[in-house]
Amino acid sequence: MQPVHLEKQSRLVGWLVGNFFQLNQNVFNVVDVGYFNVPVQRSRSASNKNQTGNLLQQCTTDCRCSDHNVHAVNVDSRLYKIYLCIVCRVAFICQPNFGPSSIMYPFDGNSQLFVGCIILFIACKLIETFVRRQFIVDGLHRKAVFITGCDTGFGRNLALHLVKHGIPTFVTCKCKQAVDEVSTALAAINSPSPSWVIQLDVTSQDSVDQAYNFVKNNLGSYELWALVNNAGILGYTKPDDWLTAEDYMQAMSVNFYGTVRVTHAFKHLVQKSAGRIIFMSSVLGRIGMPMLGPYTASKYAITGYVEALRQELAHRKTSAIIIEPGFFDTPLTNTSDQMDEWAEKEKPPVDDVDELKRRKHMLDACQGYKNFLSTFCSTQTEVVTKAYFEAIVSKFPRYRYTVGWDAYFLWIPCSYLPTRIAIMISFIFTNMFNVSSILAQDHQR
Known part of the structure; x- marks a missing residue:
């Protein structure tokens, strides 16, 4: 269960940290970090300074940068090559004993400190990732995991992943059909550890009690190491004017109250093993979004x-660990069924012009949201499975796992912005997907 390229990653971390704190270095050095062979030459001559004036542009356009001959060895991603090409140059710039007149770029002291802090931050993050993935909990074949919401999507993927790694797993699905499908899929896996598939409705206390009794009776010599609260629904995607209190309760009953209900039932079993309880939240537990009121409210409740x-x-x-993914292409984010339901439900009389306009606006709003999802939803759902898996097996799990490029570089940064700026960004997105004109109207019930 060792991560891929672990040795290479550790050598890269050591190289970054070593060069950040190194005070003196010879005029010419060759550093082998596994990923790269990096000959780096520093010179005080004016000719060399002129030749390296365009270095950053070279690095971003050619990963075999002629200035310091960076040769990729075993890296598939061109973007990653370019990134490390730039980082290795910046690392050598930030030497405390080199002033602005003796380095490749005319940075002053403050700039060197700033860039140095960036390099140190990157090094620390690499070390952190290395440690979390290197140190795995012992005896995983004796530690059971209980997962809710395995009918489709993240839950089913996680169940299959755990069973493949020989971890005893209690898998729950709401629908009988899903129980049969998952049972068949798990039976096809040649796993040394057992797995169980049962039906569970998290909105029913009786169903939760039955699941608890089943786990307690079948746990045997195993201990319940992790509880994964994965079950959830999207709810209705409409402006608040078109929603009722019952619409909000529908999302809350599954995403929040269902999670609390399951946690209360199984919490003491997890405490006996000093394990972890994992909650599926969302970036929408950190930042709001129009037309997703019920879902956003439920995820804020989970976070609190x-x-x-x-x-x-x-x-x-x-x-207690939170998984907060961005937008991913799963059955939960598929709004086609909602559009069909709204189109057929309570068709208004043809002479009711106002109602016809309202229905058209509703469908237009849903189509705009569907376009938004098709733009932002990632198909790489396996990264969420990996985050789940690390949260379960790592000796030093994070408290929060933010998953997805959109989450890292858009939604989470936006959550730290002043509210006024966040609203301006919301206006930009609603205009992009033709939803702003609908939201601007007062739709009385």
Whole structure:
């Protein structure tokens, strides 16, 4: 279960840290970091300074940068090559004993400190990732995992992934058909550890109690190491004017109250093993989005619940972990069924002009949201499975796993912006997907 290229990653981390704190270095050095052979030459001559004036542009256009001959060895991603090409040059710039007149770029002291802090931050993040993936919990074949919401999407992928790695797994699905499908898929895996598939409706206390009794009776010599609260629904994607309190309750009953109900039932079993409880939240638990009121409210509720619960569980050596993915292409984000339902439900009389306009606006709004999802949804759902898996097996799990490029570089940064700026960004997106004109109207019920 060692991660791929672990040795190479550790050597890269050591190289970055070593060069950040190194005070003196010879005029010519060759550094082999596994990924790259990096000959780096520093010169005080004016001719060399002129030749390297365009270095950053060269690095971003040619990963075999002629200035310092960076040769990729075993890296498939061109973007990653370019990134490390730039980083290795910046690392050698930030030497405390080299002033602005003796380095390749005319940075002053403050600029060197700033760039140096960036390099140190990158090095620390690489070290952190290395440590979390290197140190794995012992005896995973004796530690069971309970997962909710495995009918489709992330839950089913995680169940298959755990069983393939020989981890005892209790898999739950809401629909009987999904139970049969998952049972067939798991039976095809030659796993040394057992797996169980049962039906569970998280909105029903009786169903949760039955699932708890099943786990308790079948746990045997295993211990319940992790509880994964994955079950969730999107709910209705409409402006608030078109929603009712029942629409909000529908999303809350599954995403929030269902999660609390399952957590209360299984929490003490996880505490016995000093394990972890994992919650599926979302970037929408950090930032709001129009037309997703019920879903956003439920995810904010989950985030608040976990923040409070985490502090209580810490006294019992039990972790509470949040997974907050961006937008991914799963059955949950498919709005086609909603559009069909709205188109057929309670068709208004042909002479009711106002109602016809309202229905058209509703369908236009849903189509705009569908276009938004088709633009931002990633098909690489396996990264969420990997985040789940690390949260389960790592000795030092994170408290939050933000997953997806859109989450890292758009939604989470936006959550730290002043509210006024966040609203301006929201206007930009609603205009892009032709939703702003619909949201601007007052749709009375």
